[in-house]
Amino acid sequence: xxxxxxxxxxxxxxxxxxxxxxxxxxxxxxxxxxxxxxxxxxxxxxxxxxxxxxxxxxxxxxxxxxxxxxxxxxxxxxxxxxxxxxxxxxxxxxxxxxxxxxxxxxxxxxxxxxxxxxxxxxxxxxxxxxxxxxxxxxxxxxxxxxxxxxxxxxxxxxxxxxxxxxxxxxxxxxxxxxxxxxxxxxxxxxxxxxxxxxxxxxxxxxxxxxxxxxxxxxxxxxxxxxxxxxxxxxxxxxxxxxxxxxxxxxxxxxxxxxxxxxxxxxxxxxxxxxxxxxxxxxxxxxxxxxxxxxxxxxxxxxxxxxxxxxxxxxxxxxxxxxxxxxxxxxxxxxxxxxxxxxxxxxxxxxxxxxxxxxxxxxxxxxxxxxx
Amino acid sequence: xxxxxxxxxxxxxxxxxxxxxxxxxxxxxxxxxxxxxxxxxxxxxxxxxxxxxxxxxxxxxxxxxxxxxxxxxxxxxxxxxxxxxxxxxxxxxxxxxxxxxxxxxxxxxxxxxxxxxxxxxxxxxxxxxxxxxxxxxxxxxxxxxxxxxxxxxxxxxxxxxxxxxxxxxxxxxxxxxxxxxxxxxxxxxxxxxxxxxxxxxxxxxxxxxxxxxxxxxxxxxxxxxxxxxxxxxxxxxxxxxxxxxxxxxxxxxxxxxxxxxxxxxxxxxxxxxxxxxxxxxxxxxxxxxxxxxxxxxxxxxxxxxxxxxxxxxxxxxxxxxxxxxxxxxxxxxxxxxxxxxxxxxxxxxxxxxxxxxxxxxxxxxxxxxxxxxxxxxxxxxxxxxxxxxxxxxxxxxxxxxxxxxxxxxxxxxxxxxxxxxxxxxxxxxxxxxxxxxxxxxxxxxxxxxxxxxxxxxxxxxxxxxxxxxxxxxxxxxxxxxxxxxxxxxxxxxxxxxxxxxxxxxxxxxxxxxxxxxxxxxxxxxxxxxxxxxxxxxxxxxxxxxxxxxxxxxxxxxxxxxxxxxxxxxxxxxxxxxxxxxxxxxxxxxxxxxxxxxxxxxxxxxxxxxxxxxxx
Numbered sequence: 001x002x003x004x005x006x007x008x009x010x011x012x013x014x015x016x017x018x019x020x021x022x023x024x025x026x027x028x029x030x031x032x033x034x035x036x037x038x039x040x041x042x043x044x045x046x047x048x049x050x051x052x053x054x055x056x057x058x059x060x061x062x063x064x065x066x067x068x069x070x071x072x073x074x075x076x077x078x079x080x081x082x083x084x085x086x087x088x089x090x091x092x093x094x095x096x097x098x099x100x101x102x103x104x105x106x107x108x109x110x111x112x113x114x115x116x117x118x119x120x121x122x123x124x125x126x127x128x129x130x131x132x133x134x135x136x137x138x139x140x141x142x143x144x145x146x147x148x149x150x151x152x153x154x155x156x157x158x159x160x161x162x163x164x165x166x167x168x169x170x171x172x173x174x175x176x177x178x179x180x181x182x183x184x185x186x187x188x189x190x191x192x193x194x195x196x197x198x199x200x201x202x203x204x205x206x207x208x209x210x211x212x213x214x215x216x217x218x219x220x221x222x223x224x225x226x227x228x229x230x231x232x233x234x235x236x237x238x239x240x241x242x243x244x245x246x247x248x249x250x251x252x253x254x255x256x257x258x259x260x261x262x263x264x265x266x267x268x269x270x271x272x273x274x275x276x277x278x279x280x281x282x283x284x285x286x287x288x289x290x291x292x293x294x295x296x297x298x299x300x301x302x303x304x305x306x307x308x309x310x311x312x313x314x315x316x317x318x319x320x321x322x323x324x325x326x327x328x329x330x331x332x333x334x335x336x337x338x339x340x341x342x343x344x345x346x347x348x349x350x351x352x353x354x355x356x357x358x359x360x361x362x363x364x365x366x367x368x369x370x371x
Numbered sequence: 372x373x374x375x376x377x378x379x380x381x382x383x384x385x386x387x388x389x390x391x392x393x394x395x396x397x398x399x400x401x402x403x404x405x406x407x408x409x410x411x412x413x414x415x416x417x418x419x420x421x422x423x424x425x426x427x428x429x430x431x432x433x434x435x436x437x438x439x440x441x442x443x444x445x446x447x448x449x450x451x452x453x454x455x456x457x458x459x460x461x462x463x464x465x466x467x468x469x470x471x472x473x474x475x476x477x478x479x480x481x482x483x484x485x486x487x488x489x490x491x492x493x494x495x496x497x498x499x500x501x502x503x504x505x506x507x508x509x510x511x512x513x514x515x516x517x518x519x520x521x522x523x524x525x526x527x528x529x530x531x532x533x534x535x536x537x538x539x540x541x542x543x544x545x546x547x548x549x550x551x552x553x554x555x556x557x558x559x560x561x562x563x564x565x566x567x568x569x570x571x572x573x574x575x576x577x578x579x580x581x582x583x584x585x586x587x588x589x590x591x592x593x594x595x596x597x598x599x600x601x602x603x604x605x606x607x608x609x610x611x612x613x614x615x616x617x618x619x620x621x622x623x624x625x626x627x628x629x630x631x632x633x634x635x636x637x638x639x640x641x642x643x644x645x646x647x648x649x650x651x652x653x654x655x656x657x658x659x660x661x662x663x664x665x666x667x668x669x670x671x672x673x674x675x676x677x678x679x680x681x682x683x684x685x686x687x688x689x690x691x692x693x694x695x696x697x698x699x700x701x702x703x704x705x706x707x708x709x710x711x712x713x714x715x716x717x718x719x720x721x722x723x724x725x726x727x728x729x730x731x732x733x734x735x736x737x738x739x740x741x742x743x744x745x746x747x748x749x750x751x752x753x754x755x756x757x758x759x760x761x762x763x764x765x766x767x768x769x770x771x772x773x774x775x776x777x778x779x780x781x782x783x784x785x786x787x788x789x790x791x792x793x794x795x796x797x798x799x800x801x802x803x804x805x806x807x808x809x810x811x812x813x814x815x816x817x818x819x820x821x822x823x824x825x826x827x828x829x830x831x832x833x834x835x836x837x838x839x840x841x842x843x844x845x846x847x848x849x850x851x852x853x854x855x856x857x858x859x860x861x862x863x864x865x866x867x868x869x870x871x872x873x874x875x876x877x878x879x880x881x882x883x884x885x886x887x888x889x890x891x892x893x894x895x896x897x898x899x900x901x902x903x904x905x906x907x908x909x910x911x912x913x914x915x916x917x918x919x920x921x922x923x924x925x926x927x928x929x930x931x932x933x934x935x936x937x938x939x940x941x942x943x944x945x946x947x948x949x950x951x952x953x954x955x956x957x958x959x960x961x962x963x964x965x966x967x968x969x970x971x972x973x974x975x976x977x978x979x980x981x982x983x984x985x986x
Contacts, residue, residue: 008732011649014402014409367723368684370676 043193058199061300064284066253072290074246075226080145083152086273088258092118092173122255130244156270169269172262289354381558384628385458392418401634424455427538435460442466443490465615467964476501483507492518558582568963576814586808587768592629598735604631611637647729659743667875687720695753703779744873768808783843895951
């Protein structure tokens with residue numbers, strides 16, 4: 001009764017539940033609904049190659065949200081995201097792999113098994129790494145997590161019975177639930193359409209879970225640690241505990257993203273999990289906007305679509321070649337763009353794409369004033 | 372009379388609250404912001420607590436006719452204590468939270484209050500400081516234990532929780548005691564003693580009876596004397612002006628008890644603008660100072676907006692002025708063209724602006740308790756806030772005149788309410804009123820009572836006024852404030868002062884010039900807006916005194932004074948002015964508790980400035 005009466009008074013909160021609601025204003029609810037409706041309708045509007053790319057974006061977004069939790073929310077800079085992605089990817093591939101194949105496989109193709117297993121495997125690794133984070137800060141933590149990437153790469157290239165070896169690789173996990181193929185071209189839709197819907201649904205679940213975590217006691221503890229870990233400790237935040245949770249949750253996200261990432265292309269190679277992958281994820285978080293879930297999603301889409309965009313741009317800028325052996329070529333432009341974009345965003349809009357959105361929103365929110 | 376009371380108990384705010392609790396037990400009676408959210412109180416909870424506190428007052432031996440004082444900001448305990456007091460047939464005395472200890476002492480001693488409900492350590496300290504002069508005071512009940520509990524050991528102190536426990540015990544032992552007391556309520560019971568602010572001399576306590584209040588509720592609330600349609604349970608109000616004043620008592624307590632409106636308590640006077648935005652009330656009463664401050668806030672924020680937004684504001688404010696002018700002509704009724712203009716402006720400007728300043732859902736806004744400049748009213752009418760100037764005073768339970776929706780005449784205080792007899796004395800021009808809401812008399816002051824009331828029941832309001840078109844009343848000024856210049860011309864200072872105060876840069880303007888060759892003024896700047904103005908010009912300043920002494924600020928004020936002079940006859944021109952070196956303050960004795968200027972005190976305190984002007 002009182003709720004109905006309070007319509008149009010978005011600031012009149014009569015309970016903490018309403019104040020902390022995920023969508024605490026009608027505008028947010030409406031925009032979210034509209035965006036979701038457009039996203040669900042996309043497969044009918046776009047061609048399959050773009051849908052495949054967008055499905056990849058959704059998975060990358062899950063990984064970026066994970067990194068956003070540990071780096072953006074809890075403030076622990078981690079360059080080891082590629083390591084956790086690798087653990088997830090190999091765990092999932094091994095569990096669902098063909099038992100009689102060239103590489104290790106256990107034949108459990110059910111996604112409901114391999115996806116959580118991949119996440120938990122990565123989370124376990126995250127818990128093992130977390131003690132480092134409780135002892136180190138800032139640059140030192142970044143260097144140590146960088147070490148993880150090299151350890152991971154070394155193991156991946158040497159353990160060829162699992163990974164298939166450098167330059168050969170192995171098939172990714174199979175997308176099926178209780179024997180039903182989730183992404184197979186059928187009468188109703190093509191593989192890529194289904195793939196997009198599946199990844200979109202998973203992104204939705206992971207994103208909402210992250211938003212929910214961020215507004216909870218744990219999320220507040222993360223923010224407190226990010227803003228000043230000593231102060232957080234003084235006000236009663238158990239640093240070791242929450243840094244461990246941050247790494248565990250972040251690695252869980254990374255593990256799940258890693259498991260899903262290569263189901264789109266179906267095949268992957270140990271050299272994928274290089275430092276570049278970690279840097280790409282850092283770029284997603286920074287360009288998108290650290291400390292926000294929607295920012296991480298925006299960043300993931302932007303960075304994942306960047307190669308495609310540069311290729312589109314190439315048509316307009318003829319002196320850039322598409323051949324890798326000519327200079328300048330699109331791959332170089334792409335690599336340079338990562339760096340330039342990170343620099344530009346850190347200098348001009350440290351809050352990332354999300355910051356741009358906030359600026360635009362605040363302009364209208366403050367209307368007719370400026371503040 | 373005795374047969375009357377046995378047949379039917381008089382209707383009081385207590386019986387009305389009880390009735391709401393019975394009819395709509397789970398509806399919201401009030402909200403109070405605590406720990407960041409608006410905690411809701413239902414009618415059941417409201418009446419239940421009030422009943423328990425009433426039992427506690429019975430346990431403390433409060434007899435019919437006794438006084439209970441309340442010294443707190445607006446909060447739910449204020450209403451609860453008020454209702455409980457009325458339930459036990461005692462009278463509520465409200466003290467302004469800003470009252471200094473000396474005034475607290477005077478009010479407690481004069482009213483003979485037996486119980487004081489004090490908000491916190493600050494108010495308890497004031498009461499304890501003057502306790503020796505108040506022999507009647509038996510109990511001090513404090514609401515906020517911080518700083519008091521475990522530190523103060525005065526035998527008369529008691530915390531609110533203990534009072535409630537006392538009430539619970541009494542209620543269990545004597546379940547019928549309160550009902551019996553309420554059943555004996557008579558319409559001539561004094562339910563409240565409201566001390567008028569006293570711009571001259573000590574405050575006087577106006578006694579209002581149960582029938583006075585009942586008349587006010589019937590006339591103003593249920594009869595729709597203000598709003599149309601009358602207020603109801605779906606109306607939200609923000610309670611932020613002192614409840615000791617009759618105006619806020621109407622809009623908070625009587626609207627709530629009478630019509631079941633939802634009261635929302637502002638956190639403090641400083642957070643009113645933020646709270647307005649949150650609550651978005653549907654009925655809003657403000658004293659001129661509040662409306663002027665909102666207008667000033669809009670002006671400075673628009674002035675510092677980005678160029679596009681400034682342009683947008685300029686366009687739509689110009690349109691608003693035209694709409695306002697038309698509405699003033701039509702008495703507040705829209706024409707087709709104003710509707711079209713407003714609809715366009717609503718899209719681009721008015722909706723957002725109203726939402727931002729917290730008047731987005733206001734269906735009735737009123738200004739009263741002091742005269743206001745018509746320009747301020749016109750601005751609010753233009754942006755779509757139905758603004759009405761109303762008039763009343765404590766002594767007639769605030770029932771006198773009001774501008775009705777659709778029948779507004781700008782510059783007047785409206786038409787007499789129904790059942791109100793109003794006449795203007797032909798010799799003195801003084802307004803007199805007569806109706807069932809006329810107060811009983813001044814508490815312990817028969818001489819003042821005799822001066823205020825004629826034998827046949829007419830009340831001298833002390834305001835000089837005139838009829839406009841035979842229906843509306845225009846107030847010239849308070850009788851005692853009228854100035855006579857050396858040239859023999861009568862001048863009503865408040866009109867000129869209000870025109871000056873309509874500028875966002877001027878907070879106080881006090882005209883001097885009684886028996887002088889020309890008019891002068893003491894002017895106090897609004898530090899927020901002038902500070903902003905100075906900042907935009909790169910003008911460095913330190914304190915209020917420094918800022919107001921700047922030649923550039925003087926020039927700014929001069930331009931405002933010139934503009935006002937331009938609209939007036941030469942004899943009413945403000946020839947010279949001086950800047951006040953400080954902000955006027957209640958504690959320093961320059962303002963009353965309702966922020967009205969004490970002219971006599973100002974004339975004394977700033978005599979050197981005045982002499983300099985005429986020297």
